[in-house]
Amino acid sequence: MSQLLKTCSLWLKRIPAFCITISMRFVAFDLETTGTVPGVDQIVEIGAVRFVNGQPEATYSTLVDPRRPIPPGASAVNHITDDMVRGKPFIENLLPSFSEFCGDDIMIAHNAPFDSQFLIADIKRHESPAPLGIILDTLPIARKVFPGLPNYKLGTLVQHLKIPTTDFHRAEEDATYCGYLFEQMVRRISIGGQPPQVTNLIALTGKPEIRFPQIVRQPKQMDLFGLL
Numbered sequence: 001m002s003q004l005l006k007t008c009s010l011w012l013k014r015i016p017a018f019c020i021t022i023s024m025r026f027v028a029f030d031l032e033t034t035g036t037v038p039g040v041d042q043i044v045e046i047g048a049v050r051f052v053n054g055q056p057e058a059t060y061s062t063l064v065d066p067r068r069p070i071p072p073g074a075s076a077v078n079h080i081t082d083d084m085v086r087g088k089p090f091i092e093n094l095l096p097s098f099s100e101f102c103g104d105d106i107m108i109a110h111n112a113p114f115d116s117q118f119l120i121a122d123i124k125r126h127e128s129p130a131p132l133g134i135i136l137d138t139l140p141i142a143r144k145v146f147p148g149l150p151n152y153k154l155g156t157l158v159q160h161l162k163i164p165t166t167d168f169h170r171a172e173e174d175a176t177y178c179g180y181l182f183e184q185m186v187r188r189i190s191i192g193g194q195p196p197q198v199t200n201l202i203a204l205t206g207k208p209e210i211r212f213p214q215i216v217r218q219p220k221q222m223d224l225f226g227l228l
Contacts, residue, residue: 024195025052026106028179030171031115032078034070038117042066043091044080046098047171051179060101061172063088078169095128102131110154110178112137116210123213130212138182140205145185157181
């Protein structure tokens, strides 16, 4: 367990509201990329944290070789450099293990369409396995649960909730913050210790249901002329 997870776990134990156990399992995830255009820009880091009953249970964290130089503007934000990703796995070699880690758990991300579209582009390009669970976006839910904040950036929400922090704009750390944010929101809208139904959480986003595509890989057609 990372130092951030240890610190957050101690923080939870000091808050009386967290004495109530919410029975819920989900995976919070985040990406770092070379830019903002899915299908054009590339993923350079994946971070995912599985939460069970309010506590982080397991993490998935890896750098990704994007097969191209990382623009200086992207490195200035996430502090990931070309040297850091050189020799790391390509995205098509990581998607199967990422999918296995996530399984059919609910998927959580802050501004989820952004991260999801990057993964969807690569899942389609490489005909890779994908997580099965529904994707929930914490951004629109936070707007309803915490009205009146100056903005709803992840950093602002984390500061508002006094969640312990280390770095921002690294995938595992941001996924961890997102998971704790979601956990706090669920507790605030739970009734009698029972978390809301997933359909109600989808309704809070104000958006249609989001899922990753499940692609059946097609066998390559044999080039008969190549055999002659």
